[in-house]
Amino acid sequence: MNTLKDKVALITGGASGIGRATAMLFAREGAAVVIADINTEAGQAVEQEIKTAGGKALFVACDVTQARDCQQAVEATVTAFGGLDILFNNAGIVRRADVLTTTEEEWDRVMAVNVKSIFLMSKYAIPHMQRRGGGTIINTSSGWGLKGGRNAVSYCASKGAVTNMTRAMAIDHGPQHIRVNAVCPGDTDTPMLRGEARQLGQPEQEFMAEAAARPLGRYGTPEEIAEAVLFLASDAASYITGAALVVDGGGVA
Amino acid sequence: MRGLKDKCVLITGGAGGIGLETARRFLAEGARVAILDRDPTACQRARETLPTLSGTLLADVSDANAVKRAFDELDALFGGLDVLINNAGISIRHAFLDITPEEWRSVIDINLNGVFYVAQQAARRMWAGDGGVILNMGSTNGLTGYHYYADYNASKAGVIELTRSMALELGPKVRVNAICPGFILTPMQEAEYTPEMRRAFEVKVPLQRLGTPADVAALFAFLASDEAAFITGQTFVIDGGEIAGGLASQA
Numbered sequence: 001m002n003t004l005k006d007k008v009a010l011i012t013g014g015a016s017g018i019g020r021a022t023a024m025l026f027a028r029e030g031a032a033v034v035i036a037d038i039n040t041e042a043g044q045a046v047e048q049e050i051k052t053a054g055g056k057a058l059f060v061a062c063d064v065t066q067a068r069d070c071q072q073a074v075e076a077t078v079t080a081f082g083g084l085d086i087l088f089n090n091a092g093i094v095r096r097a098d099v100l101t102t103t104e105e106e107w108d109r110v111m112a113v114n115v116k117s118i119f120l121m122s123k124y125a126i127p128h129m130q131r132r133g134g135g136t137i138i139n140t141s142s143g144w145g146l147k148g149g150r151n152a153v154s155y156c157a158s159k160g161a162v163t164n165m166t167r168a169m170a171i172d173h174g175p176q177h178i179r180v181n182a183v184c185p186g187d188t189d190t191p192m193l194r195g196e197a198r199q200l201g202q203p204e205q206e207f208m209a210e211a212a213a214r215p216l217g218r219y220g221t222p223e224e225i226a227e228a229v230l231f232l233a234s235d236a237a238s239y240i241t242g243a244a245l246v247v248d249g250g251g252v253a
Numbered sequence: 254m255r256g257l258k259d260k261c262v263l264i265t266g267g268a269g270g271i272g273l274e275t276a277r278r279f280l281a282e283g284a285r286v287a288i289l290d291r292d293p294t295a296c297q298r299a300r301e302t303l304p305t306l307s308g309t310l311l312a313d314v315s316d317a318n319a320v321k322r323a324f325d326e327l328d329a330l331f332g333g334l335d336v337l338i339n340n341a342g343i344s345i346r347h348a349f350l351d352i353t354p355e356e357w358r359s360v361i362d363i364n365l366n367g368v369f370y371v372a373q374q375a376a377r378r379m380w381a382g383d384g385g386v387i388l389n390m391g392s393t394n395g396l397t398g399y400h401y402y403a404d405y406n407a408s409k410a411g412v413i414e415l416t417r418s419m420a421l422e423l424g425p426k427v428r429v430n431a432i433c434p435g436f437i438l439t440p441m442q443e444a445e446y447t448p449e450m451r452r453a454f455e456v457k458v459p460l461q462r463l464g465t466p467a468d469v470a471a472l473f474a475f476l477a478s479d480e481a482a483f484i485t486g487q488t489f490v491i492d493g494g495e496i497a498g499g500l501a502s503q504a
Contacts, residue, residue: 167497174459174494186483215424220483227480236475239468241459242497246487250424253417253486 003234005030008081010073012064012121013091015042017190018140021222022088022229027055029230032081036062036073037091056081064091064117065109074124084128086233089118090140094155094192096199107154114158118165126173134177138232139166141182141244143252151200159184163244170242179241181232186248187211188220215250256479258283261307261331265314265371266341268295270439271390273302274466275338275473280305282474287330289314289323289371290341307331314341314367315359324374333382336477337375339368339389344405357404364408369415376423384426386477389416391431391488393496409433413488420486428485430476435492437464459494 009026013019014035020042027033027050035057037043043059050057058080062073077084092114095106118139129135144152145159162182169180187193189208197207211219228247231237246252262279266272267288279286280303289310290296296309308330312323327334342364345356368389379385394402395409416431423429436454455462472491475481490496 167494170494170497171459175461177460179460179494215420215485216428216483217425224483228484231475231480236471237491238471239460239462239464239493240472240489240491242494243490243492245484245489247481247484248487249483250420250486253420 001029003029003230004086007031007085007233008034008077008083009086009088009233010034010036010077010084010121010125011088011090012036012062012073012117013140014088015039015046015059017192018185018188018222018225018229019088019090020046021226022090023057024050025223025226025230026086026233027053027057031086032056033058034073034077034080035059036064038063064121065112067120070117070120071124074121074128078128083132084125085132085135087121087125087129087135087137088140088229088233089121089137091117092140092158092192094152094196094199096151096155096196097153098151099153102154110154110158111161114155115161115165118162122169126176126178129178130176134179136179136233137169137181138229139180139182141166141184143184143186143246143248145182145184146244146246147252166244167242174241179232179237181237181240181242182244183225183228183232184244184246184248184252185225186214186220186246186251188222188225190222193219214248215253218249220247220249254282254474254478254480257336257474257477260284260335260477261333262286262336262338262477263289263327263334263375264338264340265289265367266390267338268292268299268309270441271434271437271466271469272338272340273299275340275470276303276306278467278470278474279336279477282478284336285331287327313363314371315362317366317370320367320370320374324378328378334375334378335383335385337372337385337387338473338477339371339375339387341367341371342390342408344402346401348401349403352404360404361408361411364405365411365415368412372415372419372429376419376427379427380423385428387419387423387427387429388473388476389429389431391416391433393433393435393490393492396433396488396490397496416488417486424485428481430481430484430486431488432469432472432476433488433490433492434464434469435490435495437466437469439466457495458492459497462493464491464493
């Protein structure tokens with residue numbers, strides 16, 4: 001229960017889904033957790049839940065596409081908990097549409113939330129990690145950051161970018177003892193996944209049944225992705241950097 | 254790691270290097286561990302180093318009949334198998350133009366055929382029982398080209414594709430993954446490399462060091478544990494960032 005004792009973690013998109021599950025797990029493992037999210041109500045609820053369980057948490061309202069918000073989230077983390085060891089760049093959105101039906105605004109929005117946010121958060125977080133003598137960054141990519149998928153062209157492009165910027169960041173910041181890895185979830189039971197059924201105009205039950213069609217015969221849970229993020233954040237992964245850890249029940253095997 | 258306590262674990266090539274360190278890690282996690290190795294002296298040393306080992310099985314993984322006999326012994330020992338660490342392998346440094354048919358066959362026999370013989374024996378038991386986890390030893394050499402190890406590289410690429418195909422057929426009962434270590438400093442290599450040679454390599458790796466057998470053992474423990482319950486059919490690179498970039502990154 002003390003895997004992350006005395007560590008400070010900042011999690012974007014921490015108010016729901018994979019981010020929320022990771023915030024809860026990190027707190028149980030002894031980390032002080034900052035939840036950065038655009039959804040204040042849900043974010044504050046996660047903060048409260050962690051505190052009630054005896055953990056350390058802080059919610060920071062943050063639009064991860066805005067440089068100033070990202071900088072403030074990092075500063076708030078350092079002010080509250082004295083430093084920053086772990087950055088989980090997890091905030092993301094999906095638009096289920098092909099090139100013909102994706103608008104320019106939707107394209108820009110997906111790239112800003114899924115890719116630019118990682119650039120911005122890392123830009124402000126890394127100097128603090130250097131000051132601590134090292135740290136670790138985990139970026140949420142996707143199985144669709146490794147393979148193509150149907151009716152999700154902006155999302156696939158954004159997650160491909162996440163996978164490769166992870167490698168580039170690992171190369172740049174390895175010598176400063178900052179490990180940078182990606183986690184690539186497959187279909188995971190989150191509000192975002194269920195939202196895809198609505199975007200595609202498909203009955204949710206039918207969509208979720210399709211999501212379960214993979215070697216393990218089911219979709220993943222946010223808690224299962226959180227366990228993989230914990231592993232990458234922990235000292236057990238001390239020689240792993242620039243890697244993409246796929247957690248998808250065999251979906252892209 | 255969650256879910257490793259009292260599990261029955263078999264580690265091939267378990268008498269030395271990464272295999273032995275992995276045995277130590279699983280014992281520390283509370284698992285029951287048997288090792289399979291072709292070297293009787295090394296097995297004896299392993300029993301002395303790790304007295305809590307449940308057993309040592311003598312077999313050359315490239316001999317399908319010997320593997321079958323070893324699994325008969327394992328049945329008597331454990332009565333089942335939860336986790337297979339399919340780790341045994343060899344490499345020979347030689348130029349492609351110099352590889353003899355005998356060398357080629359010995360590398361493929363141990364690294365690819367051996368992985369298959371052991372995995373099939375293990376999978377049959379897991380399939381008939383409560384399921385399990387198979388972790389195959391790949392290598393970053395199975396993902397990118399590399400000088401002077403053409404036979405080894407081909408064998409490891411084969412292991413990676415075998416892993417994916419096994420995951421498709423053996424789900425949902427058996428999870429199958431491969432790990433791809435980069436340069437891991439085993440006692441054998443420690444003796445082989447001068448400090449200068451090591452340093453020359455270390456500066457090319459983003460984390461600026463070689464991996465340790467304990468680093469690899471930790472990844473095996475995670476992938477075998479319940480914490481990785483949704484992970485199958487994948488290859489996991491553990492290389493300090495070595496292959497994150499191409500030549501341009503190795504300034």
